[in-house]
Amino acid sequence: MLVDVLLPLNFDNAFTYSLNTKKNVKVGTYVLVPFKNKEIVGIIWETKPKIKKDIKLREIIKVFDIHEMSKSQLELIKKMSNYNLVNQGLVLNLFLYKQGFKSFDKGLKKISDFKIYEPTINTDEKLNSDQNKVFKEIKKNINFKKFNTSLIKGIPGSGKTHIYFEIIKSALKNNHQVLVLLPEKALSEQIAKRFKEFFNYQPAIWHSGIKDKEKKKIWKGVLENKIKLIIGARSSLFLPFRDLKLIIIDEEHDASYKQDEGLSFNARDMAILKASIEKFPIFLISATPTVETYYNAKQKKYFLYELNSRFNNSTLPEIKTVKLSKENITENHFISENIVEEISNFLKEKNQVLFFLNRRGFSSFIFCYKCMKRLECPNCSVGLVFHKHKNLASCHYCSYSTKLNRVCKNEKEKCEFKLYGVGVEKIFQEVKKKFPDYKADILSSDFTDFDKFSKQLEAIEDNKINIIVGTQIISKGFNFKNLNMIIVVNADTNFIGNDIRSTEKNFQLLCQLSGRAGRFNKKSKIFLQTFDEKNKIFESLKDLKTEEFYNNEIEFRKNSNFPPFYKFISIIVMGRNEYEVNKFALKIKSSIPKHDLINVYGPVAALISKIKSNFRSRILVKYNSQVTPQKVIKEAIQKFKIPSNLKLQIDVDPLNFS
Numbered sequence: 078m079l080v081d082v083l084l085p086l087n088f089d090n091a092f093t094y095s096l097n098t099k100k101n102v103k104v105g106t107y108v109l110v111p112f113k114n115k116e117i118v119g120i121i122w123e124t125k126p127k128i129k130k131d132i133k134l135r136e137i138i139k140v141f142d143i144h145e146m147s148k149s150q151l152e153l154i155k156k157m158s159n160y161n162l163v164n165q166g167l168v169l170n171l172f173l174y175k176q177g178f179k180s181f182d183k184g185l186k187k188i189s190d191f192k193i194y195e196p197t198i199n200t201d202e203k204l205n206s207d208q209n210k211v212f213k214e215i216k217k218n219i220n221f222k223k224f225n226t227s228l229i230k231g232i233p234g235s236g237k238t239h240i241y242f243e244i245i246k247s248a249l250k251n252n253h254q255v256l257v258l259l260p261e262k263a264l265s266e267q268i269a270k271r272f273k274e275f276f277n278y279q280p281a282i283w284h285s286g287i288k289d290k291e292k293k294k295i296w297k298g299v300l301e302n303k304i305k306l307i308i309g310a311r312s313s314l315f316l317p318f319r320d321l322k323l324i325i326i327d328e329e330h331d332a333s334y335k336q337d338e339g340l341s342f343n344a345r346d347m348a349i350l351k352a353s354i355e356k357f358p359i360f361l362i363s364a365t366p367t368v369e370t371y372y373n374a375k376q377k378k379y380f381l382y383e384l385n386s387r388f389n390n391s392t393l394p395e396i397k398t399v400k401l402s403k404e405n406i407t408e409n410h411f412i413s414e415n416i417v418e419e420i421s422n423f424l425k426e427k428n429q430v431l432f433f434l435n436r437r438g439f440s441s442f443i444f445c446y447k448c449m450k451r452l453e454c455p456n457c458s459v460g461l462v463f464h465k466h467k468n469l470a471s472c473h474y475c476s477y478s479t480k481l482n483r484v485c486k487n488e489k490e491k492c493e494f495k496l497y498g499v500g501v502e503k504i505f506q507e508v509k510k511k512f513p514d515y516k517a518d519i520l521s522s523d524f525t526d527f528d529k530f531s532k533q534l535e536a537i538e539d540n541k542i543n544i545i546v547g548t549q550i551i552s553k554g555f556n557f558k559n560l561n562m563i564i565v566v567n568a569d570t571n572f573i574g575n576d577i578r579s580t581e582k583n584f585q586l587l588c589q590l591s592g593r594a595g596r597f598n599k600k601s602k603i604f605l606q607t608f609d610e611k612n613k614i615f616e617s618l619k620d621l622k623t624e625e626f627y628n629n630e631i632e633f634r635k636n637s638n639f640p641p642f643y644k645f646i647s648i649i650v651m652g653r654n655e656y657e658v659n660k661f662a663l664k665i666k667s668s669i670p671k672h673d674l675i676n677v678y679g680p681v682a683a684l685i686s687k688i689k690s691n692f693r694s695r696i697l698v699k700y701n702s703q704v705t706p707q708k709v710i711k712e713a714i715q716k717f718k719i720p721s722n723l724k725l726q727i728d729v730d731p732l733n734f735s
Contacts, residue, residue, distance in 0.1 A: 078102075079134065081123035082110055085170035089158070089715070091122040095134045105146035107178070109139040118178045120146050120169065141181060144300060144319065146172070149355045156354070157347055162646070162711045162727045167340045171315045174296045176289050188294050191303040196276035198249055208236050211382045212243055218380055219244070221253055221322040224356045226349055228329075228374040231384030232393070232621055233364045233592020238268070239388070241325045241362055242275050249305055253322035257308045258348060260331035261550070262286050265308050266531050268327070272308065283309035283316065286528075311336060311344030314351065322357040324348050329361035329370060330585050332732050341728040364592055364623075365585040368578075368634060369641040371627045394563075394594045394601040396619045398610040401567075411499050411566055412507055416604050420562065424515055424543055428561040428599070431545045432508055433590055434501050435570060437523050438462035441498030443470055448486040452479075452494065458687040464523060465502050475689045504566055505546040515543035520551050549586065551593075561601040563594050568605040568615070576733055577639050584614050584626055591618065638699070640730070646698040646710065647731045649683055651691040652723040661723055662694040668713040674701035684735045691724070697734075 078098065081091035094110055096102065106121045116138060150172065158165040177185055204212060211229070218225065231237045241257075248255045259265050262284035272280045281295045281304050295316075298304030302319035309316075311334055326334070326345050334344040345361070352359040361370055361379070374381035387393065399413050412420075412432070420430055440463040443452035452461050454472035461470035461479070471478040483492045505519045518533060530550075536542050540559045545551065568587065576582070587605065594601040605615055617626040635642050650662040662680035669677050676699045683693035700706050707729070719725060 078124075079126050079128060080121050080137070081126040082108060082119040082137070083122040083154075083169050084110070084112060084117050084119040084166055085173050086112075086117070086166045087164050088166040089164040091126075093126045093128050093134055094137045096137045096140070098140065100140075102140060103145050105148065105151055107141040107143060107145065108137050109141070109178075110137050111135050118173055118175065120151075122151075141178070144317070146317065147319075149351075150317075152354050153347075153351050156350060157342065159711065160350070160705075160707055161340070161342050161729050162707055162714070163340050163342075171312070171340070172317070174292065174316075177293050177296045180293065185293055185297055188297050191294070191298045193279065194281050194295075194298060194304045194306070196249060196272075196278045196280070196306055198246055199275065199277070202243060204239065204243070205236065205388060207384055207386055208240055208388070211384060212240055214382060215240070215244060215380075216247070219247070219358055221248060221251060221357055224353050224358065225380060226352070226359050226361065226373075226378070227380040227382065228361045228363070228366055228370055229382045229384070230366055230371070230374070230623075231364060232387065232623075233589065234387040235364075235384035236388035237362050237364070237384060238271065238327070240382075240384075241327070241360060242272075244360060245306065245323065245325065246276075248323040251322070252320075253305070254299070254302065254318050254320045255306045255323045255325070256313060256316075256318070256321060256348075257306075257325045257327065258314065258334070258344060259308060259310060260328050260333035262310050265310070267534060269308055272306075276306075280306050280308050283307055283313040285310070285312070314344055314348055321355065324352055324357075324359045325362060326359065327362045328589075329363045330365055330367045332582075335732050337728065337732075341726070343730060343732075346730070365588045368581050368627065368630050372631055372641045392600070393621060394591050394603045396591060396603045396605065396615075398568075398615050399604050399606045400610050401606050401608050410507060411504060411606075412511065412564065413604075413606055416564065417511060419602070420564070421512070423562045423602075424512065427540070427559065429537070429540065429543060429545065429557060429559045430562045430564070431547060431551065431560055431590075431593065432504050432564050432566055433547055433551065434499065434504050434566040435549045435586070436498070436500045436567075437464075437473065437521055437548060438471070438500035439465040439502035439506075440496035441500055443481070443494050443496060445483070445485060445492035445494050447490070447493055450492075452481070452483060452492075456687070456690045458685055462500065463496055465506070466523075474685065499567070501546055501548050508544055508546055512544060516541065517544035517546060518542045520545060520547035522548070522550060557593060561594055561599045562603075563590055563601075564604045564606065565590065566606055568607045569609060569612075577637075578732065580614065581630060584617070587614070587618055588621075588623070640702075642702060643699055644702055644729075645731055646700070646706075647726075647728040647734065648696040648698065648714075649726040649728075650680070650694045650696075650723060651688075651726060652720075653690060653692070654722065655692040657720065657723060658692045658694045661717075661720065662696060664717060665714065665725075666696050668716065669696075669698065669706075670709050670713065672700075672704070672706065674704045675706050676700070 078096045080096050082094050083091045104121055109116055109118055154168045157168045229237050245255050265282050269280055269282055300317040307313055329345055336342055349359055373379045443463055452470055454461055454477050456477055457472055457474045461472055463470050469478040481494050485492045501521050508517050537557055591603050650658050652658045666677055679696040680694040683695040
């Protein structure tokens, strides 16, 4: 018997093998095959390949005795491949938990007890009047055998999580599998605690921080339909569900759902695609949905449910702008003297205070006035950032680091560097000087790994930390009882750059931050330090006029032919030889068919023209949302043999343009 096998490699086609069996194997069956000098797990892609039988073929080594991949999963692989312009083998790779197959005959077969993952379904509904009204509307529209997309939009602290718990409860009562997607693995630990309180059990959690022994058990339990509820990061979308009938995407606006490295895809969009294929409902949850999601809801493409008051009737934070000037900040002091006394008063009352700055490191600009040169990365076209705790200047795009000891222009003396710009480390240093009597901690990816971050969150929840200094990692849905004052050190930062979504991202970030404060009936304040206090976004934030913000942004996008009215595909050619990069980029552009609703720009040097010693040339395809040019673009690119010294990076619906 001959079969085609799709392998988790960078190929769009399957490979034909012979199978020595009389059994009827199905499409989607997991098999172990020889490939070159390796043994690789793949899936049977076709049982009647078009090939002459007299050709000598290699034999399949093993057929795994587990439930085959479903037809809907196979369809998802094909559609993900086509939409994201990547080879089918790379998409398959997302679905294969290799450690599980490696231990298939040893540990995996022995795993049979999944009782710890059985939730207790509470029959009580502890919803307030606003939540109850929304949930009644949801129950009218929900059908676990019918696809639709819903947006639950509510101001921070309005109880959106409690509503989706009730939706999950409905699915579990019908014995269906449920997936809750979260943007950050750290957030899953705190949400898991709330699940434990609500469902009286420890839910199955899936992300890169979970140990392999636990992952094997979860993977098998999902495959055998014995684990019904999964909380996870974007990789959990590709678990082998047998009866998945509900997906919840919490903080749907979060950029962490977009995978940029390697195979580029948006887990939120692929989850919607999966739900449409398998015919079940999906819920997007956010206080600040993406403009595209909000627009789809307003156009009635999605159901829209809104919560406009906080769950426990706590008052919203008072939001104030603080005008930054030479009088109230200096070169090494970035916390305005105008608010120091008020911060001290909050701390005296045992309130927690958060200083927020979305800038890693100590200083972002290192400059020598003798040679008039910035300290830059030799591998990337970016400046280095000084990290004081390491005493190193580091590149945030590659692993390069150096001490501040560059030889200056006369080659006899060393550069005398001045440190400009402000990072979260510098704010932490200032905080410790201004408030020495209080315990402070810094939350940034440079200082913490997953295990340490979990302990830091626990200390904050127990009010053992008085002052938090953090980057964007702290804005993602965390729930701190004693946090009642937030100072955004520089509210203007995210408006800088060429990102078409900068206004949206900054509004989301500031709104999410404001939602961290005063969630438990305490008076709370947010201070936005800014050089531009007349910015319209700040006015929308003060009164939480989200509809006004979205309407203005949608009008701007419409007039500018930006998403959701037009879409983008970014194609970047990378390589060590700049001439070869530009030459091949021109070939790619010329191969894309012309169309009235499709515009092709470039190639031009990418905003960051070199990363890891590779030059980068960008082609940008802009197309009307009425058309889907992926198929013709993929076919055009596949006609070219990509030189071994070059790489293509394709990003459909890019979130940034660096």
